[in-house]
Amino acid sequence: MARNVLVVGELDGGEVDSTTAELLAAGSRVADGGSVSVTLLGSQAGAAAASAFAAGAQRAFVGADGAYDEFRPDQWTQAVSASVEQSSAEVVLMAQSSVGRDLGPRLAFGLDSAVAMDCIAVADDGGTLTVTRPCYGGNANATYSFATSPAIATVRAKSQDPLPPQAGASGETVELPAAGESRSTIAGRELAVAEGLQLQEAPIVVSGGRGLGGPEGFEMMEEFAATIGRDKAAVGASRAACDLGWYPVSQQVGLTGKVVTPDLYVAIAISGASQHMAGCSGSKTIIAVNRDPDANIFNASRWGIVGDYKDVVPALIEALKE
Amino acid sequence: MHFVVCAKQIPDPETPPSAFKIDESKNEVVPAPGISPVLSQFDAIAAEAALRIKEASGDAKITVVSLGQESAQAAIKQVLAMGADEGLLLDDPAFLGGDSYATARTLAAAVEKLGDVDAVFCGRQAADWDMGQVGLGVATLLGWPAAIIAKDVQIADGQMTAQRVMPDGFETVQMPLPAVVTVSNELGDPRYPKLQQIMQAARKTVTKWGAADLDLDPSTVGAAGSRLKLERLFIPQVSGEVELIEGDTAQEQAAGLVAKLREAKIL
Numbered sequence: 001m002a003r004n005v006l007v008v009g010e011l012d013g014g015e016v017d018s019t020t021a022e023l024l025a026a027g028s029r030v031a032d033g034g035s036v037s038v039t040l041l042g043s044q045a046g047a048a049a050a051s052a053f054a055a056g057a058q059r060a061f062v063g064a065d066g067a068y069d070e071f072r073p074d075q076w077t078q079a080v081s082a083s084v085e086q087s088s089a090e091v092v093l094m095a096q097s098s099v100g101r102d103l104g105p106r107l108a109f110g111l112d113s114a115v116a117m118d119c120i121a122v123a124d125d126g127g128t129l130t131v132t133r134p135c136y137g138g139n140a141n142a143t144y145s146f147a148t149s150p151a152i153a154t155v156r157a158k159s160q161d162p163l164p165p166q167a168g169a170s171g172e173t174v175e176l177p178a179a180g181e182s183r184s185t186i187a188g189r190e191l192a193v194a195e196g197l198q199l200q201e202a203p204i205v206v207s208g209g210r211g212l213g214g215p216e217g218f219e220m221m222e223e224f225a226a227t228i229g230r231d232k233a234a235v236g237a238s239r240a241a242c243d244l245g246w247y248p249v250s251q252q253v254g255l256t257g258k259v260v261t262p263d264l265y266v267a268i269a270i271s272g273a274s275q276h277m278a279g280c281s282g283s284k285t286i287i288a289v290n291r292d293p294d295a296n297i298f299n300a301s302r303w304g305i306v307g308d309y310k311d312v313v314p315a316l317i318e319a320l321k322e
Numbered sequence: 323m324h325f326v327v328c329a330k331q332i333p334d335p336e337t338p339p340s341a342f343k344i345d346e347s348k349n350e351v352v353p354a355p356g357i358s359p360v361l362s363q364f365d366a367i368a369a370e371a372a373l374r375i376k377e378a379s380g381d382a383k384i385t386v387v388s389l390g391q392e393s394a395q396a397a398i399k400q401v402l403a404m405g406a407d408e409g410l411l412l413d414d415p416a417f418l419g420g421d422s423y424a425t426a427r428t429l430a431a432a433v434e435k436l437g438d439v440d441a442v443f444c445g446r447q448a449a450d451w452d453m454g455q456v457g458l459g460v461a462t463l464l465g466w467p468a469a470i471i472a473k474d475v476q477i478a479d480g481q482m483t484a485q486r487v488m489p490d491g492f493e494t495v496q497m498p499l500p501a502v503v504t505v506s507n508e509l510g511d512p513r514y515p516k517l518q519q520i521m522q523a524a525r526k527t528v529t530k531w532g533a534a535d536l537d538l539d540p541s542t543v544g545a546a547g548s549r550l551k552l553e554r555l556f557i558p559q560v561s562g563e564v565e566l567i568e569g570d571t572a573q574e575q576a577a578g579l580v581a582k583l584r585e586a587k588i589l
Binding site: 073074097098101102104105106108109110113114115116117118125130134135136137139140141142143144145146147148183184185186187188189190191192193228239243249250255256258263264273274275285287288293296298299300301302303304305306307308311312314315316318319320322 | 333335336337338339342344351421422423426446447449450451452453454455458459461462463467468469470471473483486487488489490491492493494495496497498506507508511548549550551552553554555556557558560564565566567571572573575576577579580582583586588589
């Protein structure tokens with residue numbers, strides 16, 4: 001059944017980011033012959049339209065007002081609502097990002113419809129649009145259909161494959177009005193990120209959990225990551241370890257932290273609570289070191305070592321040096 | 323000032339995965355035997371945020387509101403024991419089986435009926451369905467501004483100031499009251515009530531409101547008013563069998579693991 005789809009894009013410089021390309025691919029699939037539009041907001045939005053067309057969009061609603069450069073929910077909700085109306089969208093997709101978490105519910109309640117958050121699948125099930133999302137901290141998955149239109153979903157990064165880029169693809173551009181009023185003001189910003197390789201870009205993530213026993217355990221995690229290579233491995237932490245103040249919140253992997261999808265995820269002294277697995281289960285390979293042979297982390301791992309990390313990790317560091 | 327804290331009772335999220343069961347014929351979680359439901363941890367942290375402001379300002383009343391059945395009294399009593407002043411249970415057969423929309427609609431109607439509310443505090447998400455949209459839904463239905471995933475909340479001079487957790491740090495946002503905020507675990511641990519507070523809370527009367535008290539048409543709340551239709555609830559399959567690397571010493575195990583990773587060209 002043909003449906004008109006609108007994707008809310010996010011920018012990475014003068015191009016749409018990789019998640020937007022994934023959403024455009026998913027949107028093209030469920031549009032099933034309907035139109036595929038994208039909303040692009042920010043001073044670089046006009047330039048980014050070309051990358052959206054290359055990723056599958058047919059039409060771009062562009063709000064090039066610099067006021068959109070920072071996400072202010074009232075302004076973005078207005079602009080996206082206007083795009084929904086103009087595109088007669090029946091399906092709206094956006095990322096489960098700091099933008100999507102905030103925008104999705106506002107848009108849904110404002111349009112008198114519904115949103116499903118943090119979806120990992122968007123499908124046409126015999127003519128009905130369904131979405132599937134993890135719940136109960138990752139212990140279960142729930143599949144929903146929508147009783148109202150538009151059907152709105154925020155979608156987890158890396159859960160969808162992008163289309164092969166269509167270089168030179170073109171589309172229609174529709175200008176959106178300048179940003180409207182915002183009831184909230186941004187009074188300040190504080191950057192708190194680890195230097196060097198970022199967690200979500202690292203091909204290898206070494207994560208430590210509560211079982212490390214203290215912040216000094218993370219010094220060993222950092223040494224381990226450095227031995228693998230500073231350009232390859234980043235250090236993450238479980239929520240329990242972050243809540244105990246052992247490692248910065250910016251490095252938290254899990255449902256309420258960052259979702260990482262590296263080639264290799266190394267879980268050290270992490271029990272594997274479902275809410276942690278929600279942040280790393282998309283990794284290509286998981287390996288684990290844990291004292292408890294029954295720890296849940298081993299259920300998701302390809303290889304594991306049962307033992308005390310204080311013995312095993314230094315041995316791994318030595319073995320890597322050989 | 324009058325603050326509302328929204329509190330939800332949920333199956334204990336610390337339930338081990340092995341004890342987590344679903345009745346697929348009903349699309350329902352089967353309560354794990356011997357494990358009592360708990361107040362969603364993020365809601366306890368939302369209560370903590372409201373209590374800190376009450377203590378700093380000295381003249382705030384906190385009403386804790388829960389949408390649930392009689393058993394949700396336990397969640398309300400826990401927040402009362404932490405220091406909230408009044409409890410309100412939204413309990414009506416018409417409220418059962420609601421999605422985030424139906425829940426937000428019911429909570430917003432309760433806030434409206436209370437009448438003099440300056441701020442609503444919610445957890446960033448309930449640790450059962452993990453949707454994270456009821457707080458924003460209440461705000462949108464009431465027409466109030468909102469900030470989500472805050473690690474610090476201040477209220478002064480008719481303004482709410484919230485420090486939001488962002489992927490690359492923190493953002494401070496300000497908005498006029500009345501407003502809604504959702505609170506994250508970075509705020510810090512919620513307080514443990516003292517025994518005396520628990521006993522006092524047990525004696526407090528909790529007000530009960532149903533659909534008629536809130537002038538809500540039963541067809542707009544609960545399962546009847548839901549917009550998301552749960553088609554299927556299931557336990558996802560986890561991949562493959564783990565291979566545990568054996569060895570007499572940690573050195574042997576480590577060498578074995580590194581060899582496997584090099585063989586698979588992962589390292």
